[in-house]
Structures are given as C-alpha cells and as structure tokens.
Amino acid sequence: MTAIDAPLALGSGSEAATRPGGVFARPTSSTGWRSWVTSVDHKKIAIMYGAASCFFFLIGGIEAMMIRLQLATPKGKFLSADLYNQVFTMHGTTMIFLVVMPLGAAFMNYLLPLQIGARDVAFPRLNALSFWTFLGGGIVLNSAWLLGGGADGGWFMYAPNNGVMFSPTHGIDLWVMGLLITGISSLVGAANLVTTVINMRAPGMTLFKMPVFTWMSLVTQMLLLFALPVITSALFLLLFDRLFDAQFFNVSKGADPLLWEHLFWIFGHPEVYIMILPAFGVVSQIIPVFVRKPIFGYPFMVFSGIAIGFMGWGVWAHHMFASGIGPVSVAAFSVSTMFIAVPTGVKILNWLATMWGGKIKFDSPMLYSVGLVTMFTIGGLSGVTHAVAPADTQQTDTYYIVAHFHYVLFGGALFGFIGGLYFWWPKVFGYLLNDKWGKINFWILLVGFNLTFGPMHVLGLQGMPRRTYSYNDGYGFNVWNFVATVGVFIIFISFVIFGWNIVASYRSAKKAAKGAKLTVRDDPWDARDLEWMIPNPTPVHNFDVIPTVHSLDEFWHRKYGEDDDGRLVRIAATEDVMQKGDATDVHLPSPSYWPIVLSAGLPFIAWGLIYTLWLCVIGGIMVVAALYGWVMEPSTDPAAGHGDAHHDEPSDPSGDAAAAPADDADEADEAASEAQTEEAALVD
Amino acid sequence: MGFLGSECLLFGGLISTFLLYKTRSDGGQTPHDLYDIAFTSISSFVLLMSSLTMVLAVTAIARGDQRALRTWLVTTACSARSSSRARCTSSPSS
Numbered sequence: 001m002t003a004i005d006a007p008l009a010l011g012s013g014s015e016a017a018t019r020p021g022g023v024f025a026r027p028t029s030s031t032g033w034r035s036w037v038t039s040v041d042h043k044k045i046a047i048m049y050g051a052a053s054c055f056f057f058l059i060g061g062i063e064a065m066m067i068r069l070q071l072a073t074p075k076g077k078f079l080s081a082d083l084y085n086q087v088f089t090m091h092g093t094t095m096i097f098l099v100v101m102p103l104g105a106a107f108m109n110y111l112l113p114l115q116i117g118a119r120d121v122a123f124p125r126l127n128a129l130s131f132w133t134f135l136g137g138g139i140v141l142n143s144a145w146l147l148g149g150g151a152d153g154g155w156f157m158y159a160p161n162n163g164v165m166f167s168p169t170h171g172i173d174l175w176v177m178g179l180l181i182t183g184i185s186s187l188v189g190a191a192n193l194v195t196t197v198i199n200m201r202a203p204g205m206t207l208f209k210m211p212v213f214t215w216m217s218l219v220t221q222m223l224l225l226f227a228l229p230v231i232t233s234a235l236f237l238l239l240f241d242r243l244f245d246a247q248f249f250n251v252s253k254g255a256d257p258l259l260w261e262h263l264f265w266i267f268g269h270p271e272v273y274i275m276i277l278p279a280f281g282v283v284s285q286i287i288p289v290f291v292r293k294p295i296f297g298y299p300f301m302v303f304s305g306i307a308i309g310f311m312g313w314g315v316w317a318h319h320m321f322a323s324g325i326g327p328v329s330v331a332a333f334s335v336s337t338m339f340i341a342v343p344t345g346v347k348i349l350n351w352l353a354t355m356w357g358g359k360i361k362f363d364s365p366m367l368y369s370v371g372l373v374t375m376f377t378i379g380g381l382s383g384v385t386h387a388v389a390p391a392d393t394q395q396t397d398t399y400y401i402v403a404h405f406h407y408v409l410f411g412g413a414l415f416g417f418i419g420g421l422y423f424w425w426p427k428v429f430g431y432l433l434n435d436k437w438g439k440i441n442f443w444i445l446l447v448g449f450n451l452t453f454g455p456m457h458v459l460g461l462q463g464m465p466r467r468t469y470s471y472n473d474g475y476g477f478n479v480w481n482f483v484a485t486v487g488v489f490i491i492f493i494s495f496v497i498f499g500w501n502i503v504a505s506y507r508s509a510k511k512a513a514k515g516a517k518l519t520v521r522d523d524p525w526d527a528r529d530l531e532w533m534i535p536n537p538t539p540v541h542n543f544d545v546i547p548t549v550h551s552l553d554e555f556w557h558r559k560y561g562e563d564d565d566g567r568l569v570r571i572a573a574t575e576d577v578m579q580k581g582d583a584t585d586v587h588l589p590s591p592s593y594w595p596i597v598l599s600a601g602l603p604f605i606a607w608g609l610i611y612t613l614w615l616c617v618i619g620g621i622m623v624v625a626a627l628y629g630w631v632m633e634p635s636t637d638p639a640a641g642h643g644d645a646h647h648d649e650p651s652d653p654s655g656d657a658a659a660a661p662a663d664d665a666d667e668a669d670e671a672a673s674e675a676q677t678e679e680a681a682l683v684d
Numbered sequence: 685m686g687f688l689g690s691e692c693l694l695f696g697g698l699i700s701t702f703l704l705y706k707t708r709s710d711g712g713q714t715p716h717d718l719y720d721i722a723f724t725s726i727s728s729f730v731l732l733m734s735s736l737t738m739v740l741a742v743t744a745i746a747r748g749d750q751r752a753l754r755t756w757l758v759t760t761a762c763s764a765r766s767s768s769r770a771r772c773t774s775s776p777s778s
Contacts, residue, residue, distance in 0.1 A: 187690070194686060225690045233697030248701065253710045263697050 026590045026633055038591040040124035043538055045131045046110035047428065049102050050421075052135055056098035059142060061495070063091035065488055068452070072485035074473040084469035085152035086171060090142070092155030093175065096275065097182050098138045100409060103417050104278035105134075105186075108193055108217045110428060114531035115214045117202025117549065119542050122195040124589035125630065126188050132599030134185035140603045141178025144171045151175035154467060156268065156319075157238070159249035159260035164242050170610055176239050177606035183228050183235070184602070190224040193217065202530070204549035208302070211529045211552075212295060215302045216281030219309040220274050226313075227270040234263035243609060261323060265316035273312040275409060276376075277305060279416030280347060283369040286423050287351055289527045290366035291358025292568075294553055297350045304343035304350075311340045321389050322396045330389045337387035344380055348373060363525075364438030368419025371446055375411025379404055382457065397467075400460025406453040418445075418498070423525070430518035430537035431509035437501040441494050448490030455480035455487075522578045528556040535581040544583035592633060598626035734763040 027038040036044060066087050070076040079087060109127065113120055121127050144150040151171040153162045162172055197218045201210070210218075238260070240246035247253040249260055288295045295301060317325055317333040351373050360366065382404040386392045395401060426432045459480050464471060471477050509518055520536040533555045534543060551557050561571040604619030706715055741756035 191687065222686065225686050226693050229690050229694030230697045233694050233701070236698075237701060247710055248705075254708050256704055259701060259704060263701075266697075 027593055028591070035591070037596050038128075038593055040120070040128045040589050040591055040595070041540065042109050042113050042121050042124065042127055043428070043540075045127050046106045046108075048131055049106035049109060049134070052131075052138065053099050053102040053106065056094050056102075056138055056142075060091050060094035060099055061492070063087045063094065065492065067091060068485040068488040070469060071471075071481050073482065074471055074475075074478055076470055079469065081469045082149075082152065085154075085467070086150035088467060089152050089154055089157075089171075089175075090144070090150040093141065093151070093179075094138075095409075096155060096271070097179060098134075098141070100275045100413050100417075101182075101186065102134055104217075104220065104275065104413075105130075105189055107213075107278055107282060107417065107420055107424075108220075109189075110424070111531060112193060112196055112214060112217055113200070114534070114538065114542060115211045115529055116197060116200060116205060117530050117543060117547050118196065118200040119546075119586070120589055121192055122200055123192045125592050125595055126192050128592065128595035129599060130185045130189035130192065132596045133188065133602060134182050136599045136603045137178045137181030137183075137185060139178075140174055140181055140606045143603075143607075144174040147174065156264055157260075158264075159238075159257050160251045160255070162238060162242075162260070163250055165250075173239075173242055173610045174606070176235050176242070177609065180232065180235050180239070181602050181606060183232050186224050187228050190221040190228070193221045194225065197221075202546050202549050205554075208299070209549055209552045209554070211281075212284035212298070212301050212305075213278075213281035216277045216284070216305050219305045220277045223270045223274050223277075223309055223312065227267045227274065230263055231267035231271075234260060234267070237263075239609075258320070258323060258325070261320050262316070265319045266313075268319065269316040270312045272408075273308050275413050277308065279372060279413040279420075280305070282416045282420035282423075283351065283372050284347075285529065286365045286369045286419055287354050288553075289423075289525050290361045290363060290369075291355050292526070293354055293358045294528075294556075295350065296353035296356075297346075298552060300346055301350055304346040307343040308340065311336065311343070315340055318387060318392070321392045334387055334389045338384060341380065341384050341387070348377055348380070362439075363422075364433070364435050364442060365419045365423035365525075367439060367442045368415050368422065371442065372412055372415040372419065375407055375415060375446075375449070379407025379409075379411055382407065395460060397465055398460035399456040399464045399466055402466050403453050403456035403460060406456070410453070411449060415445075424531075426520040426524050426536045427531060428537060429506075430520055431505055432520055432524060433501050434505045434508075437497060437504070441497045441501060444490060444497065445494035448487050448492075448494055451487030452484045452491060453487070455483045459484075523555075523574050526559075526574075528553040530555055533558075533577065534579050539581035539583075541583060541586035541588055544579045544581060544586075547579075590634075592630070594626045594630040594633065597629065598623055601626065730763045734760050737763065 027034060029035045029038065036048065039045060039048075066079060067084070070078040070084055070087075109121070112118075142150075147170060149169045149171050151157065151174070152167055152169075153172060157172065157175065160166065197210070197214060237246070237248040241248050241250065247255055249255050249257070251257050284295055284301060315333060315337045317329055318337040321330055321333075351369075355370075362370075382400070386395060386401070386404065422433055422438050459477055460466075462476055464475070464477050464481075471481070513519070518537070522535065523532045524536070525532070530547060530549070531538075533547065547554065555577065558577045559570060559572055559574060560568055563569045601619040601622030604615045604622065606619075608615030608617070608619055702715075737756045737759045741753050741760060744750075744752035744756055
C-alpha cells in the first residue's frame, strides 16, 4: 500500500496502469482521510480499532456513571427502572463487545505481524473488513438509543425475558443485529490472524520461539473461531423469535428456558478468556523488559494459556448453578471450574517468579502490569469462591458477582491494556507518554478502581441483588454504595489524566522535534522482541529485511550475551542491531475501497430487517456491489512497489499475501492450488 | 480444520435446538410431516457427490486435461440440478 511514501515510490509505474483490467482502480492516497478509510495496513487498522474502542469506552463509561449515580443513595431518582435496565445492559454489552474485545484486536493487529517478523497480516483486505464491520455493528447496537431505547435484558439477555412480550421496544432487535454484525467481524479477524501466525512467521521462528503475546493471541483467536458460531446460532434463533414469530424461547408455548442459557454460556465462558488472554499476553511482554530477565517458565506460560483455551469450554454451566440443572451437572461443573484456576495460578506464579530477584524498574507500563497481577488475583480468588456451588447459590445474582467480574475484566484486562498502551505508544505514534503523569494516572486509577468495586464484595455478601435499580434505606447498603459512586468519579478523573497525558506529551514531543517528523530514540525500553528492532514509529513496510530468528527474545539476544561467569554483557550496540527503516521498493498490499463499502451495507440490512425491507435492498445492493468490486479489482496496484530489489519477496498471485514466508514455490502451481481450494469452498 | 470446527459449532447450536424441540410442537407440523428421510438422503448424497465431481474437474484442469474438465463440470451441473429439484419436490409444506 501507500506507494506514495517517498522511500517506497517505484517511479516507473504509469498512471493509466492502475486499472489494468479496465475495471475498478485501487485507491492510492497515502495521506488524509482517504488513506484511512481505504487502508489495508495492519498498523492503521489497529490504530482505528483503538480509537473506536476509546469512543465506545466513553459511551460505556458514561453509562457506568449513570448507574452509579442512580445507586448512590437509597431510592435514587436519577433513572427510571426501565431506563436503568437499558443502561446496565448497554453498559455491559458495550464494554465487552465494543471496548475490551476490539482493544485486544487493536493490540493483536498492530503487534502480531511485527512480533512474527511479517510485513502485514495474511489477508489485508479482510483485516480492513473486520474493522469496518465491527464499527458498523457497534453503531447498530448503539443506534438503539436514538431509535426508542436500548436493549434491557442484561448482557446475557436470558429467555424468556428477551421475548417481544417482555421487551416490546426494538432495543433487543438492534442488540441482536449489532452482535451478529460484530460477530462477523470477530470471525473474519480470527480466521485472518490465525492464518497469519500459522503461515507468516519469519524464517527460524518456530512456534516455541514466538513471544508470549503472540501465543496468547493465537489461543484467543482460536477461541473466537469456535465460540462465535454458538452465539451466532443463538442470536439467529432469537432474531426469528422476535422478528418472525418463531417460538424457540417462548416458554408459554412449551419452549425450554434453559436452551438460551446453555447456548449463551457455551459462548459466554470462552468469551471471558477471549477478553483476558490478550491482556495476559501484554503483561507477559512488559514484565520481562522491566526486570531485565527472560519470562520465567516460558513453556509453562504457553501451555497454561493453551490449557485455559481448552478448559474454558468445560465450565460454562457454573453460570447456571441456580438454574436447576441437577446435582450431577452442578458437581461436575463445580470441579471443572475449580480446576481451571490451576493454569491461571501457574501464570500468576510465573509473573511473580519473573520479577523475583530482578532489578525492577517501575515505569508506568510495569506499574500497570503489577496492577493486573494483583487485581486479577483478587478477582481470580473470588472466582474460585463462585466455583464452590453451595457458596455460589448465596452469591449468584448479587453484587459479589459484579465485584468479581469487574476485578478480572477491569482490574485484569483493562489494566493490562493501559499498561500496553504506555509501553507501545512510542512504537505506534513516535512519542513517549509522560512517565510521571503515567504514574499519577495509575495510582488514581488504582484507588478509584478499588473504591468502586471493592465495596461491592461487601454489598453482595450483605445480599444486595445485582441489576436492582433501587434499594431501601435501612438495608445497610447506603455507605458502600456511596463509596462506590465516589470511586467511579475517581476512575473518571484518572482517565481524564490519561487523555491529557496523551495530548500534553504529544505537544511537548512536537515542540522538541521542531517541525521534524516525530520519532523516539531506538528501543526506548531496552526491549526483547522483534517489534523493537525497527524504528519508532514503525515504517510503513515494517521490516527492511525479514529477520531470521534464532531464539526466543531474538532482539535481546542480538544485543546481549553472557561472559564466562554467566554475567550479562552487551555484545552489540543497539544501533548496529536495529534496522534502519529505509528500504525502498517493498511490495505491500494495495489499499481498497471495498471493505468499507461492504461493511457499510450490513447495518442497512440490519435496520431494514427491523423497520422496512426497502433498507435491506439498499444494504444488499451495497454488499453485492462490494463483493463484485472486491473480486474484480486488480490484485496489486501496478504503480506500487514490486519488491524487485528484494529477492526474498514472495510471489503474490492473490494480492493479499503481503509477506508470505519466502519459498521457491512455482507461481503457477501456487495459483492453481489456491484456485482449487476456492472452488472446493464454492461447491460446499 | 479450524474452519470446519467453527462450522460444526454453528450447526451444533442449531442441531441441538432441533433435537431438543423435535418432539414438541405448538399444534403445527412436526418433523415427521416435514421431512422425508429417503428424499433427504438421496439429495444429500447427490450434493456431496457434486462436491467430489467439482474437485475432480479442478484437478483435471490443473493437469491441463480439458476433456475431463468438461465431463466433470457437466456432471456437477446435472447433479446440482437434480438435487435442487429433489429438494423442491421433497418438501410437502407450504
């Protein structure tokens, strides 16, 4: 893509050649908004994922503050019961599907190709499609606020409460359509990233030389690949119930109310690990850098992640201990749930052992990582108390559960991601975030977080039910509810500081750069993995030369060795190890209009199914036109770099494989075998 | 492989719903009224075989064998037609 960037321009391609088949030209902008909406560059897509999740985080955060304002005092008058139901449902759904998941996707999109030494993902246009589809789904979901009210059944949307009889507005319809569309996005992304990790690793990078983050992302994407179809089938059934008068969940007509619960939680529990594993990967990258030691027990880290990935499928019914599923099921799921704490405990032990005896530097990324380890441990321990079925019968549907999952998702996933933002910010944007403000941000967030969610343990054990919009004076809930409400505003302040830090650091970096392009000194953290071997911010073509990997922590081992006494010694200066980022004529995937056109059609189909089928026609035309455009656009823009100067560049018959591992495969053979698989897929 | 597994779980959700509700009905048609095992089996068989003939056609053209390509493509087209006709006639609902 972006062949216009000076070092990459080929110079010899003629303008007319951009439409060699006489059909659709590929866009060529490399600057301005067009370069973003047509981009297939994994780095730009990752930034857009991050920006979109920040936007949805704002929405979800406002909803959270509304919830806390309503509950600050007994008999709160801020929201009506109906509106309260909508707000907590949309808060949960937004935070899970539109904040934590895409934030994970942002990190994976940016880092996977860099960590495995690739120039892009396996299917760059599909990557753009996943982002735009996700955005479309998020918009459909939140459009409910403008179209008569949000969904109001809780993020798990239990039957029969999700039926038209109990929820006559279109909130749940839009919720279903929004989640179906974001599901397409995640599924496309999963197929893409799994293929990327499996097929596009740099020479020498065996599976067990991959960084832990890459491993955790791979496990996450496999989980997505298997979990999403289950929720998709459940959502389809619900869609037919609500829009076409089917009776899958209508208990008065003899439907089984447990069907939805089972389908939902078979998806829902792997989903929990889908959210937390990328954050585990992030801190597994950060901690070794700031203690200057390799990760303790790398194989254990990897295998415990894989174990979580498998065992995550055998614990779903622990969400249903109170549903009357029978003593045998309860006992079995109780045991399996306790058992899944073991691989998680292995991870926590390994992080502690990595830190043990190291010279720990408490820069902001490290603070957040330690924050994750401690806060997640609290949440993990309360999770084990849910596994004990008799205790869970007391805790279920109380604020104790709310406390638990906020400790693992906010204290776990979000702390890890914010640490990751501080850590990789210079890699992405070319300037460091201010460390002093980062630390202030951390401590305020930690205090606010614990003030908000810590008291919920007490409230829950006192018996305050979850999802209640009001409580009476004299129940003993007043003090801790008020504390939690104070806490949420402290969290708000900490995020304002984070935002301010981003702006202020940018301004001071801009000033220091004196009009030159922003850049950070090479390898600012003395890091360990391939992504730091290239300049900051990442050049558009990632690697000048695809590195050959010899060991785990390849970059570190190129910088450091051991002397005869086993002491760490520097064997090469950083600037000698670094790539310069000045390669020219690198073959990159060309940008495309079609992913955004295709994605834009889907929300119209969604709204059309609910309101008027005419909108479906518009959406359908957009989708079909985009599919044709997609197929017919020239596979590679002839004006783009061809990689003639680099003999390690692969042949690229589909135009979608930016940097498949170099091999001597005959181009015709490759095209034929690809055609074969495509045909086979068509016949199916 | 992963993608087949993904499909399996999608249909796993739908099929388990079918199995759960197989014997329940709100007074309407039951699966017994709707599905004809013999026709369904035959059309599934034809459908699967058409995948096979398509793959044979692809391998034929990969070898450069135009004649075999034509034979297998025609076979695929015929079987696709017969299976879709079988499906139309086998559903007595409506």
